Amino acid sequence: MPEPDAANKKxxxxxxxxxxxxxxxxxxxxxxxxxxxxxxxxxxxxxxxEVPVKQGALYPVLRSLETGGLLESRVEPSVQGPPRRYYAxxxxxxxxxxxxxEIWNQTKTFVDSAVKGDHNG
Numbered sequence: 001m002p003e004p005d006a007a008n009k010k011x012x013x014x015x016x017x018x019x020x021x022x023x024x025x026x027x028x029x030x031x032x033x034x035x036x037x038x039x040x041x042x043x044x045x046x047x048x049x050e051v052p053v054k055q056g057a058l059y060p061v062l063r064s065l066e067t068g069g070l071l072e073s074r075v076e077p078s079v080q081g082p083p084r085r086y087y088a089x090x091x092x093x094x095x096x097x098x099x100x101x102e103i104w105n106q107t108k109t110f111v112d113s114a115v116k117g118d119h120n121g
Contacts, residue, residue, distance in 0.1 A: 020053050020061045022104060025070060025089060025097040034074070034086035037062060062087055070096055 027040055035043070040062075041055040065071040070093035078084045089097070112118075 016053050016057065019104075020057060021065060022097070022100050023053065024058065024061055024065060025093055025100065028071065028087060028089040029094060029097055031088075034088040036084040036086050038084075040087070065093070069093070 023044065024040065027043060028035065037059055038055070041058055044053070044058075045055075062071065062073075066073055066087070070090060071087045072090050073085050073087045075083045075085050
């Protein structure tokens with residue numbers, strides 16, 4: 001039988017892998033200008049007391065979203081430190097985000113109903 005902590009970590013990891021892309025697209029959709037990874041991570045951190053997604057886990061998701069055409073990026077020199085990669089959502093990214101929000105809402109309703117034991121709705 002798995003340790004409770006191990007089971008909790010596994011569950012959180014699986015949940016995070018599906019929600020990180022949705023959160024990143026939503027953040028970049030609301031952004032007034034392209035943002036770089038650390039800037040995105042800090043924005044997410046300040047919006048919640050406890051953030052389940054670690055900063056380092058965001059970068060592979062950003063790259064994956066870009067590879068899929070949902071984000072675009074450009075590299076700009078930085079006054080401090082190495083050059084920064086700035087990300088912006090694309091039109092296909094906006095369309096996918098709208099659909100993912102619908103799926104998220106359906107999933108959330110289903111899970112909430114199951115957790116509460118409401119099998120009628």
